[in-house]
Amino acid sequence: MPGIDNTGLADLIVAVAGEDRNAFRALYDQTSAKLFAIILRIIRNRSLAEDILQDVYLRVWRNAGAYAPESGSPLAWLSSIARNRTIDILRQKSLTAVPVGGDDGDWWEKIAGPRNVEADLMDVAALRHCLGEIEEPSRSCVLLAYYEGYSRDELAVRFGKPVSTIKTWLHRSLTALKACLEPTS
Incomplete structure (x- = not known):
């Protein structure tokens, strides 16, 4: 493709x-x-x-x-x-x-998926870079939510934090990702 x-x-x-x-x-x-x-x-x-x-x-x-x-x-x-x-x-x-794998799984492989081609590799590289800019545990929270399908409640239990904290982590992380991934004009 x-x-x-x-x-x-x-x-x-x-x-x-x-x-x-x-x-x-x-x-x-x-x-x-x-x-x-x-x-x-x-x-x-x-x-x-x-x-x-x-x-x-x-x-x-x-x-x-x-x-x-x-x-x-x-x-x-x-x-x-x-x-x-x-x-x-x-x-x-x-x-x-x-879950696709344990906590030590290769997130980049999961994100890329099995059908990506060379053109998509640049997008994955950009995403990898931008995710690398987000500090833990917010980065893991985003990956679990958007690539593993965890709900906010499940994330709150997993991280031992209130749901409001999870919402804040997700919101701030997605805002940072969007800013990082948007092309500069």
Whole structure:
């Protein structure tokens, strides 16, 4: 799969907002593997992950008009929908996310996923650099929340901190990541 063009994805999302079925198909073709990997990484059930992926694209079809390019990249927006929907399903079904590995696991490998190509490696390198700028335990909190699917309550228990502290760590860390990853103009 060639590198994903954010400008092209943004254009496709705008076209999907106008109910362009061809644009929707192209958007699906370009992003479904990545979104499926995100969902599967959290849920660890292929059949359920396929159902969630279908639901995610239904939500994309219905909410494409809500995408605001100034709030982040199209792939981040799509990934957020996939991650949030998967976590919602976990909570509804009283399931728990299955950790991908122990505390000593290779986070970078988990983030990159099995389908990344050379163009994506630059994005992973930038993410690695920016995550390296965030101090522990906030960095681990972000990784557990966004790549392992831990809820704020689960993180509060794991770190022995109040949920409000976890919310603050996540908010500050995501703000720092966004500032670090945004291209300077």
